[in-house]
Amino acid sequence: MTATLALDYAAVFVFALTGALVASRAQLDIVGFVFMACLTAVGGGTMRDVILKRAVFWVEEPTYIFVASLAAVLVFFTAHVLESRLKAIFWLDAVALSVAVPAGVAAAVDQGASWPIVLIMGITTGCLGGLMRDVVCNEVPLVLKQGELYVTCALAGAVAAVLTLTAAGPLPLALLLCGAVTFALRAGGLAFQWRLPVYKSQPPRS
Amino acid sequence: MTATLALDYAAVFVFALTGALVASRAQLDIVGFVFMACLTAVGGGTMRDVILKRAVFWVEEPTYIFVASLAAVLVFFTAHVLESRLKAIFWLDAVALSVAVPAGVAAAVDQGASWPIVLIMGITTGCLGGLMRDVVCNEVPLVLKQGELYVTCALAGAVAAVLTLTAAGPLPLALLLCGAVTFALRAGGLAFQWRLPVYKSQPPRS
């Protein structure tokens, strides 16, 4: 199992957990849990593959869908033990992000893409599944929450990978650094409210 | 005209009706009706074709667009005779779903896809056009309405088709059963409030 494969499976499982948790907040039935889990889990990677003209990863290997469905079933029967589902969503999502960004980077590198495309595919794979989850369920997109450090983490992680590769570092190291930087920043954002300055020269207008 | 083709046309027409009815609820002009009708009618099938790397069906055969536009014009001039547009949307959508799911199944079988992909393509073709319609028009997605039997119907129909094919049944029978199961479940959901148990161990949290 290559690094890309392992990362893809892990990202799919953890994102599926967050999708199912959002489904539990919306009080859907079990098929709704599976639907949301799959959408969240494979949404970003599907966009990546479609844009890069690769075969869509879960069409090639439907096991991903079983993994995501399993996560949904797990959550359906255990979500009530969580004290705060919203907090669980945030932290699981941080883990998934830190796995999905290197997965996207690996796929783009595998295609021989140039570095700007590597950056974008890291961000796409990491952020679009969660964006679809939130848009479909009418939650405020985590990606765009005011002053939330999110896309920034994905970008920083992807930059770390590109810099490592440019310095002739090996791919596994690049992916590891990518995930570590992404998680460190996101965790800092969640735990210590790390922020970039937001645009606030005026009150928003209607 | 193959079975796939006939199903595609029928699904496009009926989904276009529902898209136009949602446009009438949003009080759009006639071009808005056509836009919403086309988005709803071809959205799911477009996703299916893009993911399966097939030529997009309405690019190959633009007649689909005319069919959807015709449905939009029809609704623009006649929607006021309906007593309840919301009820009409639900029931027309049920018919469209029962036609689109077999259309998606047929396309995936035609590609020689494995059974999990056949199931997913049935659900994708059936559910994503309506999901786009509702997300764009800011309606609560029918697909995800709390306790509404929707994705479940598509899944059950696709399972019926896969079981028939596995038992060496002919494709037309499989597609017929698929549509029948989908419609029966969805109609039962609408008429008798058939439901799966929803996740409700705790009140939803903010």
Add this chain to the structure above:
Amino acid sequence: MTATLALDYAAVFVFALTGALVASRAQLDIVGFVFMACLTAVGGGTMRDVILKRAVFWVEEPTYIFVASLAAVLVFFTAHVLESRLKAIFWLDAVALSVAVPAGVAAAVDQGASWPIVLIMGITTGCLGGLMRDVVCNEVPLVLKQGELYVTCALAGAVAAVLTLTAAGPLPLALLLCGAVTFALRAGGLAFQWRLPVYKSQPPRS
């Protein structure tokens, strides 16, 4: 630089400005500005390329992403000088629409597409980026605002191009007319409230 290329760059820059202005209304940080700018700027053209099975334009030529990011940075540091950001969004969006519609038409003609597909690709390229921007940021989609002349302008512009080509007119003239018609209608809509009659036979129902 071909006509298609020049139009694509111009459309990307101006749509990116509108995406960044929406980001400023949502008070995002600078990475959020870049994210929204890129989504708005390349969303419509990406859909066009995926549906037409072309290589996605910004994967081939990542300069587009730099152009969009530059627009985002520009807006981040200067948006506060605008007296009304909403008005600026409307007018910039009108310019971008008038450039993106011919860009979509040119790409479809370049593929040898039939005229219905040329029309749809003009509308797709012109309208879907802005639609994604508004859906993601929870603004009422400009495309579908009640009684707003929007998709209609794109359609009229694309029709003008198709008629010119049918009359054996040269492509550059067709693209010029396409942009001019689109802008004239949209500007008339913004300045003089030009409208098509909307569907309003009954009050909207819940």
